Amino acid sequence: MKIIASYNIKGGVGKTATAVNIAYLSAREGYRTLIWDLDPQGAATYYFRVKPKVKGGTKALVSGHQDLDDLVKGTDFERLDLLPADFSYRNMDLLLEDNKRPTKQLQKLLAPMAIAYDYVFLDCPPSISLVSENVFRASHALLVPMIPTTLSARTLAQLVDFLEGHDGLGKTNLMPFFSMVDRRKHLHLHLMESLPQSFPSFLKTSIPYATEVERMGITRMPLPAYAPSSNPVTKAYEALWQEIKAGIKGSAIWATEG
Amino acid sequence: MNEFNQAYLVPDGTDLQGIKDALEARCRIGEDEPRHLLRRFHDTFDWSLYLAGGVLEERIDGHHRVMMWRDLNDEVPIFACELERDLGFAADLPPGPDTERLARLLGIRRLLPLLDVHSRILTWRLLNEDDKTIARLELEQNRYDDKARERQGPISTRLRLHAVKGYEADFRDTARLLNEELGLSLVRTDLLLEALASAGRKPGDYSSQLNFRLDPDRRADATTKEILLHLLNTIEVNVPGTRENLDSEFLHDLRVAVRRTRSALTQIKDVFAPDVVEQYKDAFGWIGEFTGPVRDLDVYLLDFNAYQACLPEPLRPHLEPLRDFIHAHYGEEQKNLVEHLDSKRFRDLLRDWRAFLEASVPESSVVPNAMRPVLAVADDRIWTLYRRVRKEGRAMTPASPAEDMHELRKSCKKLRYLIEFFDSLYPKHEVRQLVKLLKVLLDNLGNFQDLAVQADHLRQIAQRMRDEDRASTDTLLTMGILVGDLLEHQHRAREEFAHIFAGFDSDEHQGLFKSLFDSQKRQGKGE
Numbered sequence: 001m002k003i004i005a006s007y008n009i010k011g012g013v014g015k016t017a018t019a020v021n022i023a024y025l026s027a028r029e030g031y032r033t034l035i036w037d038l039d040p041q042g043a044a045t046y047y048f049r050v051k052p053k054v055k056g057g058t059k060a061l062v063s064g065h066q067d068l069d070d071l072v073k074g075t076d077f078e079r080l081d082l083l084p085a086d087f088s089y090r091n092m093d094l095l096l097e098d099n100k101r102p103t104k105q106l107q108k109l110l111a112p113m114a115i116a117y118d119y120v121f122l123d124c125p126p127s128i129s130l131v132s133e134n135v136f137r138a139s140h141a142l143l144v145p146m147i148p149t150t151l152s153a154r155t156l157a158q159l160v161d162f163l164e165g166h167d168g169l170g171k172t173n174l175m176p177f178f179s180m181v182d183r184r185k186h187l188h189l190h191l192m193e194s195l196p197q198s199f200p201s202f203l204k205t206s207i208p209y210a211t212e213v214e215r216m217g218i219t220r221m222p223l224p225a226y227a228p229s230s231n232p233v234t235k236a237y238e239a240l241w242q243e244i245k246a247g248i249k250g251s252a253i254w255a256t257e258g
Numbered sequence: 259m260n261e262f263n264q265a266y267l268v269p270d271g272t273d274l275q276g277i278k279d280a281l282e283a284r285c286r287i288g289e290d291e292p293r294h295l296l297r298r299f300h301d302t303f304d305w306s307l308y309l310a311g312g313v314l315e316e317r318i319d320g321h322h323r324v325m326m327w328r329d330l331n332d333e334v335p336i337f338a339c340e341l342e343r344d345l346g347f348a349a350d351l352p353p354g355p356d357t358e359r360l361a362r363l364l365g366i367r368r369l370l371p372l373l374d375v376h377s378r379i380l381t382w383r384l385l386n387e388d389d390k391t392i393a394r395l396e397l398e399q400n401r402y403d404d405k406a407r408e409r410q411g412p413i414s415t416r417l418r419l420h421a422v423k424g425y426e427a428d429f430r431d432t433a434r435l436l437n438e439e440l441g442l443s444l445v446r447t448d449l450l451l452e453a454l455a456s457a458g459r460k461p462g463d464y465s466s467q468l469n470f471r472l473d474p475d476r477r478a479d480a481t482t483k484e485i486l487l488h489l490l491n492t493i494e495v496n497v498p499g500t501r502e503n504l505d506s507e508f509l510h511d512l513r514v515a516v517r518r519t520r521s522a523l524t525q526i527k528d529v530f531a532p533d534v535v536e537q538y539k540d541a542f543g544w545i546g547e548f549t550g551p552v553r554d555l556d557v558y559l560l561d562f563n564a565y566q567a568c569l570p571e572p573l574r575p576h577l578e579p580l581r582d583f584i585h586a587h588y589g590e591e592q593k594n595l596v597e598h599l600d601s602k603r604f605r606d607l608l609r610d611w612r613a614f615l616e617a618s619v620p621e622s623s624v625v626p627n628a629m630r631p632v633l634a635v636a637d638d639r640i641w642t643l644y645r646r647v648r649k650e651g652r653a654m655t656p657a658s659p660a661e662d663m664h665e666l667r668k669s670c671k672k673l674r675y676l677i678e679f680f681d682s683l684y685p686k687h688e689v690r691q692l693v694k695l696l697k698v699l700l701d702n703l704g705n706f707q708d709l710a711v712q713a714d715h716l717r718q719i720a721q722r723m724r725d726e727d728r729a730s731t732d733t734l735l736t737m738g739i740l741v742g743d744l745l746e747h748q749h750r751a752r753e754e755f756a757h758i759f760a761g762f763d764s765d766e767h768q769g770l771f772k773s774l775f776d777s778q779k780r781q782g783k784g785e
Contacts, residue, residue: 048390076390220389
């Protein structure tokens with residue numbers, strides 16, 4: 001089982017669209033796939049038409065009293081399951097702190113899922129917190145969607161600093177890529193040229209800005225489920241998934257290998 | 259069926275719209291485009307998967323081709339995987355621990371398509387208030403297609419209910435509706451079994467093993483015809499697979515049935531006119547001869563890895579030209595075999611033999627054993643042959659020539675075949691014990707004989723390879739080592755003979771033979 005997080009300190013950069021669409025492509029390709037909506041806003045949960053509710057709330061979940069598997073919901077797509085969001089996730093930081101190994105609790109909770117899934121995608125809330133650190137430690141790769149703006153470049157630098165400053169996180173398989181790209185904007189083009197030079201792990205695929213992606217909220221399903229492969233954005237997500245798969249093979253950390 | 263995956267039988271004439279309406283009264287229904295699924299069932303010719311309680315399906319759904327291994331009457335797969343190449347031998351299966359059990363069941367046999375089931379599937383998705391799918395129903399209209407026998411037709415329609423994880427309560431509600439309100443009952447018969455039955459096929463109907471249920475008081479000539487007819491059926495049923503060389507067991511089973519036929523003809527003595535016996539003994543001898551060369555090559559190919567394994571590691575690659583040589587000559591020998599199988603002589607032989615066997619026995623016969631009860635004839639013949647084996651075995655010394663060992667082996671084989679023909683006339687447990695005993699003795703004698711023949715044959719092949727300039731010095735030397743190894747094993751078999759024969763000839767076993775087959779002794783006991 002490989003765990004891939006879609007993460008950025010900033011919000012509104014396309015984290016949920018990335019997690020939902022890539023998880024869908026993974027399942028469509030035949031992998032048993034789980035997506036865990038860790039964001040209390042529950043956008044991924046909404047896209048899959050599932051109620052944002054977890055029995056017993058975050059407390060039961062984080063304490064380990066509730067089996068993760070019992071909380072999983074099947075989506076409308078074969079091999080793709082969802083662990084829904086719950087509004088109480090907003091308190092996850094506090095509850096994690098109560099554990100013996102507060103930064104490795106997520107990793108521990110996910111370990112038993114290795115029997116049922118090939119890929120687990122974590123849709124993370126923005127910010128940098130104890131939940132984020134749990135995500136970093138549990139994941140084999142960190143997908144970081146970035147709008148090509150100067151502020152984004154800054155948050156990426158902050159993330160790298162954070163990882164390098166924490167034991168065991170320096171070798172995190174960081175996979176930044178450009179999202180919501182508007183090729184008419186000079187700044188976008190400029191940053192897309194310059195930023196990967198400072199961060200060699202940048203993925204080559206970028207996701208264009210398109211209203212098609214926004215329609216996910218109306219159709220309430222992953223983009224490739226309603227937009228055919230001829231659609232440039234679908235095509236971009238397909239290329240991104242292939243690049244992620246190739247990149248994860250050489251992943252340095254293999255923390256929760258099942 | 260498992261707890262969250264159930265199939266219901268939809269009887270002919272059921273109002274399908276009525277089912278849908280009843281469901282729609284409870285919740286909204288999303289309908290997917292109808293799709294077509296092809297299930298191709300596979301098994302070996304001798305039904306090894308079916309006999310092990312398994313079903314192997316190849317599922318073709320759009321562009322996907324999946325292999326699915328499951329238990330009979332349980333549609334949840336034990337494993338399923340994408341199929342990249344056609345199914346055939348164990349070595350063609352996708353690698354992995356899951357396929358190992360399957361490979362063991364196949365042994366050296368090839369998977370062959372049994373029949374196809376075509377399904378038109380209509381999917382109804384049960385939706386909640388958010389239009390989220392909470393359960394799936396697949397209405398499956400099925401047709402079987404038995405291409406080999408050119409038979410096809412409809413089989414039962416099934417309605418499959420699948421749970422969506424996390425919505426098990428909705429699954430249970432729907433199951434209750436289907437069962438209690440709509441009166442649908444769960445499917446009891448595996449789709450494969452239903453399709454086979456509709457095609458008029460009986461699973462497990464071929465086995466190379468003999469399994470007669472003989473009447474001890476029936477006339478010996480009629481009973482012998484029954485035995486020979488079964489053997490003829492076995493020969494005929496293996497001809498197509500032998501012609502196409504689907505796997506080496508077709509030819510093997512055919513040859514065994516031919517050998518058994520000759521043995522029954524000559525060893526169940528004096529039940530047919532002598533000219534009939536002479537004529538068919540020679541005719542079946544001819545089949546034995548023309549099928550021999552391909553079988554020899556099959557044995558080499560089957561044993562090749564074992565040959566290589568008994569050589570020191572660095573020499574093993576030098577044996578590869580031998581494999582190439584065998585493959586190069588295989589086609590030629592197979593062609594020759596097919597020509598014989600297609601010949602008028604062969605066809606006439608089987609036709610005339612069948613006509614003889616199917617004709618009623620004459621009301622009265624002057625052939626001495628023809629009209630005797632079969633049990634009496636079986637007793638006499640087995641007892642006589644047993645005494646012959648015993649006499650020949652006891653006379654064997656370390657100095658006896660190889661021909662004597664060969665003669666003893668022939669007598670043993672005849673004895674074993676006779677016991678197997680007539681085993682239903684005797685107590686099962688005791689007869690099995692004796693057959694096992696004979697197998698041990700035959701293995702030893704077979705090793706002695708076959709290893710010598712193989713060693714000799716290998717020397718001849720080495721000569722031919724040299725003549726055709728197809729063997730390097732290293733290859734010839736390696737084959738020489740192999741010949742030495744075979745002769746060494748043969749020598750060991752010869753050394754072991756005395757010990758193995760002593761086991762066969764123990765007081766206990768002598769007593770068992772006597773009590774079972776010596777009719778005088780049995781009569782003396784008043785049995």
